[in-house]
Amino acid sequence: MSEKHIDDVSGVETTGHVWDGIRELNNPLPRWWLWTFYLSIIWAIVYMFLYPAVPWFGGATKGYLGYSSRAEVAADLADAKAAQGVLLEKIAATPVEDIAKDQELLQFAIAGGSAAFKVNCIQCHGSGAAGAKGYPNLNDDDWLWGGTIDQIYQTIAHGIRYDQDDDTRVSEMPAFGEMLEPEQINEAAAYVVSLSGGTPKDPSLVEAGGTVFAENCAVCHGETGEGLQEFGAPRLSDGIWLKVNSEAEIAQQIRNPKHGVMPAWLGRLGEPTVKQLAVFVHTLGGGQ
Known part of the structure; x- marks a missing residue:
């Protein structure tokens, strides 16, 4: 049996392990640490009996207190x-x-x-x-x-x-592509752009577009494009657009309108x- 090695400087016994000539002191663990460790084990055992803790075939053990966080x-x-x-x-x-x-x-x-x-x-x-x-x-x-x-x-x-x-609530804008000529649709689109203060691509179409609008669109959207909530007809005289925001899209909406649900x-x-x-x-x- 090998003789225990004692460190020359500290006078403490070493573990006997040596790494490149370096030895590890075999100092005892602090008592406070040991007592904390033992109490943790005791607490774990007590907790296991009091609360659901151990996985089992039909689910975890219920525990003496029958506590359930889910319940x-x-x-x-x-x-x-x-x-x-x-x-x-x-x-x-x-x-x-x-x-x-x-x-x-x-x-x-x-x-x-x-x-x-x-x-x-x-x-x-x-x-x-x-x-x-x-x-x-x-x-x-x-x-x-x-x-x-x-x-x-x-x-x-x-x-x-x-x-x-x-x-x-029901309202459907008719497809004016079946009722108006392509030029009339372009005129109406130019007029609608002007209602919200915009400048159409061809300002010369606005006057004729006003006539087309009055004859076909004002009954729902109002004479000045203010809209009519009774029909769910949007206001056209502001900068708020639901489905379109360009003159070409306005013309397309007049021609073949989209209807949301x-x-x-x-x-x-x-x-x-x-x-x-x-x-x-x-x-x-x-x-x-």
Whole structure:
């Protein structure tokens, strides 16, 4: 049996290992560290018996206390739903225009509407409700069907050109390519550009385009292009465009118009959620 090696400088026994002439001192571990280590082992054993811990064939062991974090979360969610249920019932029984009169109900509706918007509406209108080409911006004052809270509710509830809802909003711009000559369409497009302060490629077409517009377009879009919300006809005298933004695209829209479809959400989401959505959209800044 080899004799223990004692370090000459410190007088401490070494481990007996040697690396390139270097030896490692065999100092004992600090007592505080050892006690912490032993207590950790004891705590782990106690925890294993008290709480779900050991994986088994049918799931983890249940533990003596029967605690479950999932069950706790489920109970919290149930309590939250119960608390919400009172306010949801109140929203369902309150006319949408009166929700803003109750501050607690208004705050709840805005929060709920914001959540519902993120799940159901951002795909078309964007996360900030700024819209995109063909999808309306909900932050401005340009409303096709009106921006009062009742009108917004009607639009969300029954949709636009949604053939599965009898109360859906319906308006279709006719294809004037079948009724007007190509030159007349170009004239009308030039006139529409001028309505919003733009300069058409050929300004000489504007005067004739005004006549074409008055005879064919003013009945829906108004004599000065201010639009008519009763028909869902957009305003043409501002710089906000839904589907087009150039003279060529305006001419194409006159020739063969695009018609968007918005689904009816009442049957999918229910009365309280649709009311919350209407309240939320109304508060974005563009509501009338």
